Amino acid sequence: MTGVSLQAPAARVDIDIEKIRADFPILDRVMAGGHPLVYLDSANTSQKPRQVIDAMTTHYEQFNANVGRAVHQLGDASTAAYERARVKVADFIGAADPAEVIFTKNASEALNLVANTLAWGSGDYAVRAGDQVVITEMEHHSNIVPWQLLTERTGATLRWFGITDEGRLDLSQIDSLINERTKVVSVVWVSNMLGTVNPVAEIARRAHEVGALVVVDASQAVPQLPVDVASLGADLVAFTGHKMVGPTGIGALWGRTEVLNALPPFLGGGSMIETVAMAGSTWAPLPAKFEAGTPPIAEAIGLGAAVDYLSAIGMDRVAAHEQAITAYALERLGDIDGLTILGPSEPVDRGGAISFEIAGVHPHDVSQVLDSLGVAVRAGHHCAKPAHRRFGVQSSTRASFYVYTTTADVDALVDGLDQAKRFFQVG
Amino acid sequence: MTGVSLQAPAARVDIDIEKIRADFPILDRVMAGGHPLVYLDSANTSQKPRQVIDAMTTHYEQFNANVGRAVHQLGDASTAAYERARVKVADFIGAADPAEVIFTKNASEALNLVANTLAWGSGDYAVRAGDQVVITEMEHHSNIVPWQLLTERTGATLRWFGITDEGRLDLSQIDSLINERTKVVSVVWVSNMLGTVNPVAEIARRAHEVGALVVVDASQAVPQLPVDVASLGADLVAFTGHKMVGPTGIGALWGRTEVLNALPPFLGGGSMIETVAMAGSTWAPLPAKFEAGTPPIAEAIGLGAAVDYLSAIGMDRVAAHEQAITAYALERLGDIDGLTILGPSEPVDRGGAISFEIAGVHPHDVSQVLDSLGVAVRAGHHCAKPAHRRFGVQSSTRASFYVYTTTADVDALVDGLDQAKRFFQVG
Amino acid sequence: MDLQSLYQAIILDHYRDPHHAGLREPYEAEVHHVNPTCGDEVTLRVHLVDGTVSDISYDAEGCSISQASTSVLAELLIGKPVDEAMTVHETFVELMQGRGQVEPDEDVLEDGVAFAGVAKFPARVKCALLGWMAWKDATAQAVVDARG
Amino acid sequence: MDLQSLYQAIILDHYRDPHHAGLREPYEAEVHHVNPTCGDEVTLRVHLVDGTVSDISYDAEGCSISQASTSVLAELLIGKPVDEAMTVHETFVELMQGRGQVEPDEDVLEDGVAFAGVAKFPARVKCALLGWMAWKDATAQAVVDARG
Ligand SMILES: Cc1ncc(COP(=O)(O)O)c(C=O)c1O
Ligand SMILES: Cc1ncc(COP(=O)(O)O)c(C=O)c1O
Numbered sequence A, B: 001m002t003g004v005s006l007q008a009p010a011a012r013v014d015i016d017i018e019k020i021r022a023d024f025p026i027l028d029r030v031m032a033g034g035h036p037l038v039y040l041d042s043a044n045t046s047q048k049p050r051q052v053i054d055a056m057t058t059h060y061e062q063f064n065a066n067v068g069r070a071v072h073q074l075g076d077a078s079t080a081a082y083e084r085a086r087v088k089v090a091d092f093i094g095a096a097d098p099a100e101v102i103f104t105k106n107a108s109e110a111l112n113l114v115a116n117t118l119a120w121g122s123g124d125y126a127v128r129a130g131d132q133v134v135i136t137e138m139e140h141h142s143n144i145v146p147w148q149l150l151t152e153r154t155g156a157t158l159r160w161f162g163i164t165d166e167g168r169l170d171l172s173q174i175d176s177l178i179n180e181r182t183k184v185v186s187v188v189w190v191s192n193m194l195g196t197v198n199p200v201a202e203i204a205r206r207a208h209e210v211g212a213l214v215v216v217d218a219s220q221a222v223p224q225l226p227v228d229v230a231s232l233g234a235d236l237v238a239f240t241g242h243k244m245v246g247p248t249g250i251g252a253l254w255g256r257t258e259v260l261n262a263l264p265p266f267l268g269g270g271s272m273i274e275t276v277a278m279a280g281s282t283w284a285p286l287p288a289k290f291e292a293g294t295p296p297i298a299e300a301i302g303l304g305a306a307v308d309y310l311s312a313i314g315m316d317r318v319a320a321h322e323q324a325i326t327a328y329a330l331e332r333l334g335d336i337d338g339l340t341i342l343g344p345s346e347p348v349d350r351g352g353a354i355s356f357e358i359a360g361v362h363p364h365d366v367s368q369v370l371d372s373l374g375v376a377v378r379a380g381h382h383c384a385k386p387a388h389r390r391f392g393v394q395s396s397t398r399a400s401f402y403v404y405t406t407t408a409d410v411d412a413l414v415d416g417l418d419q420a421k422r423f424f425q426v427g
Numbered sequence C, D: 001m002d003l004q005s006l007y008q009a010i011i012l013d014h015y016r017d018p019h020h021a022g023l024r025e026p027y028e029a030e031v032h033h034v035n036p037t038c039g040d041e042v043t044l045r046v047h048l049v050d051g052t053v054s055d056i057s058y059d060a061e062g063c064s065i066s067q068a069s070t071s072v073l074a075e076l077l078i079g080k081p082v083d084e085a086m087t088v089h090e091t092f093v094e095l096m097q098g099r100g101q102v103e104p105d106e107d108v109l110e111d112g113v114a115f116a117g118v119a120k121f122p123a124r125v126k127c128a129l130l131g132w133m134a135w136k137d138a139t140a141q142a143v144v145d146a147r148g
Helices: A017-022 A050-063 A073-093 A107-120 A145-154 A200-209 A257-262 A297-313 A315-334 A363-372 A385-390 A407-423 B017-022 B050-063 B073-093 B107-120 B145-154 B200-209 B257-262 B297-313 B315-334 B363-372 B385-390 B407-423 C009-016 C064-077 C082-096 C106-120 C122-147 D009-016 D064-077 D082-096 D106-120 D122-147
Strands: A101-104 A132-136 A157-161 A182-188 A213-217 A236-240 A251-255 A273-277 A280-283 A339-342 A353-358 A378-380 A396-400 B101-104 B132-136 B157-161 B182-188 B213-217 B236-240 B251-255 B273-277 B280-283 B339-342 B353-358 B378-380 B396-400 C029-034 C041-049 C052-061 D029-034 D041-049 D052-061
Touching (some): A050 A073, A073 A101, A101 A107, A107 A213, A107 A236, A107 A251, A132 A145, A145 A157, A251 A257, A273 B385, A280 B145, A297 A315, A315 A339, A315 A353, A315 A407, A353 A407, A363 A378, A363 A407, A363 D064, A385 B273, B050 B073, B073 B297, B101 B107, B107 B145, B107 B182, B107 B236, B107 B251, B182 B200, B251 B257, B297 B315, B363 B378, B363 B396, B363 B407, B363 C064, B363 C122, C009 C064, C029 C122, C041 C064, C041 C122, C052 C064, C052 C082, C064 C082, C064 C106, C064 C122, C082 C122, C106 C122, D009 D064, D041 D064, D052 D122, D064 D106, D082 D122, D106 D122
Parallel strands (some): A132 A157, A132 A182, A182 A213, B132 B157, B132 B182, B182 B213
Antiparallel strands (some): A101 A251, A339 A353, A378 A396, B101 B251, B273 B280, B353 B396, C029 C041, C041 C052, D029 D041, D041 D052
């Protein structure tokens, strides 16, 4: 995949990008100074097509009711739409059974759900003093802090894979790092900072050898890659709606039925019960057991529409476009003097987020200049402080791409970086 | 408030109900058989005015970005809108400081947040073996199960107030029930099943005498009553957006700053940290400390619009309308042979949810007949099984009202109940 | 909403006069099932003799649909070999989950065909299946116990 | 977006050549503050003598705005009585939180008025306040310690 030509990758990957862009109302925005919006912050949150927004509006205008509780026409319609969304999401990720898909509010809740139920669990999946939990140094904070809380609270030990200079996981010590005392291995599939695509199957194989549970943070993977959880080798997979053209307020945890059945409930309340007495309660079967209270109904419906939208394009095409635009961006950014990419600089096993430094200009200042030109990127630690520290930096600038990103967007970024350098008189 | 005339209470309480109804697109729906929708399930979830739907659509079409992280114009706009929503909610409930308002996904998460952090906490607010937690028999499952989980997991004891035959809390044993070993008292303000408005201030006073923390489930109160948390006497108050003309996927926990500061974090992840290292992390100040991951951004903005909507009507008027329509309904339902109301039958200290039984017709069958006439009510245990058991029933039919409910809606209910009785040949 | 298609006369008859109601001895397995949504409950016992459903006895609290379907269940399955009863069970479940698209087989389901209309009311399918799921659960337990 | 209104020449000068930078002895209090959003950090020490800010020394990593504002802080407050320094602090914080609606007082803020434009960039207000919040925190600690 190296040496990609600088000509329109969009054409090469058979994706009608102008048609796609026309679906996203926000892409017509004109920003301060008359600059058109160049949105390169999709790893932070993606934009939403009209189809997703409309699905939620229609729900509120015509079918709104609580789910799973009401014996009336609106309740039937709302419940059917909510459960249809679950089926869509299950199909989208290759889940064997829709009941294995638990709706949460975001990926962070999904990961915390796992860490908390492992703390309270009994039996095989309980994490206790002396046990070990393995993560990596390139995790998003949402896949670090829950495990820090779990291990501190239970007296277990947190260990982690380091990162090579190229921004890949250092798997050289895998057999000692994942050992007989390891109870959980939780890894990010696609890094939101470095862009690295990690060898989840290989790690899962080793983890399963020692009987550890495998958790995958797929927050950046499900939006970008064709996903088949059945063949991934993971036991639990977390992801989030707002990064995959879906709304905010919705995420999902997929888990193997046996595992989800063995875990105790997380949040207690309405809808997750079989029966409640003051003296004690019993739990509903999956997926209700993990969905206490009124769920994000309109949001699940919006996520269902998002999944329809991505499926209509085709996830292979989405992935190919991401790959092509990333290759283009890596090549163009590579030509900028004083610019250092944090993470793999070749578009191999690499997702569409590129973090970089520009010598002599702080990321905040870089992104401020870009913003003055209508180019939206992220500056900071991107919720991955340890990975930044690994590379000896406090923060970086990140450009990230999605189905609506064009080579012209990347060109605008490159022009903007030139201006930033000139403004701050470097290079 | 007894003996209210049967003539249009709407007129009496100075609320322009036709103007309000015009704001709710769903109220124009024609249901199966050509019957107009008569929505009497607002305690389950309320309907949404165009203003709330539009606020979210506009956000997605023009300002969508992640919050608190981005240095670009969309990020600024989105963050400002999200935080403005917090200020609106804080003002609406009389919070001293917007940072005391934590956005959650629903009331259930808010209550679980409290129960979980009390389990993991150290210091004054930790619940430990031998401690006591006091709730009531009329709680929603979402204010029962979290405390069952907490007390089981910590070895504490769960105790509760019973219910009188009139459907009021039996406070006769308050001084022994709430004693020196009580660490938490958690009560529903307005019951979603019985409609009872509980004397929260009185209970809070006793709880504070013994140094217990006071949690209030205000899920039905915030939608219906003018609320001032500063004078309520509670330490923590939970409520939910979808019952107050707001969207799904958003709820809130209000807490006194000292209490929230003393509790450990609940969910760990992005945005709730001050700094993260692999070896340990520190937490952001309130409210971020309790908002891990990407929050329900559009949903918070929708809730802000909901609060604006209710404020424009005036919560005193909303409450007066609720009171009037409930009085009218109690009177009309009271005239039906074989109908028994569960809960206070006088509209005094009473919210707008009326649960009832009809001798010889199961609630499912009652609501099925009503639904065939376009009248939507709830049948079942309304997530309050213990309260149903207290009255020796498994389930009931519930009609519940809101700002858009008219006396004509109540009349349609009464006519429908007549038909149900005829269909099942009772009475 | 066509109330008549839901509440067939057969259903209302079984509701008013449930067959085989009450809990009886002997039995090999007893289960208690709840519909979490509405709280409807059934306690159900099965008595198997030589691979045949000798008795189904129950104590049910619930709506017309759940009461009637438990009555029809008992009526239909008592006296049948367990294998055959399981086939009837499957046929009934398929009918209920068919969203009104499945043609009921009167030879197999007899009075059970009256529930065809229920399949069009998603919120009521669980009611119709309450007793049937309980029977399957109890029978599975009884068979395992007999073998074990 | 008017970059010039944000990046005044004074700011860029202080950024390129920060005044009073580096950590020095003696000091009564040292604090470490972080901007959780972007990770910018400052370690800051205060040295008080007879109720006067005798020295402010710091080690800061961050963007032009946070670096320059810490430099201006040191420049402005060193040599001032603590009470007066606190007033300057308040004036600066008000200016920053004023969304661009507050008229800067040049008599009080001197070079600090250059940050008036930052107040219009909400994401950068935290940058401008990083060093100032650290100073207040450190000074409060030093005063308490002196009394205690
Ligand atoms: C009194 C009461 N408490 C708690 C809840 C739970 O709210 P939610 O389902 O939004 O979490 C409800 C509503 O279902 C309620 O009525
Ligand atoms: C890799 C990764 N994991 C987890 C998350 C957390 O997702 P959310 O903020 O939706 O909980 C994100 C996004 O912020 C991410 O990029």
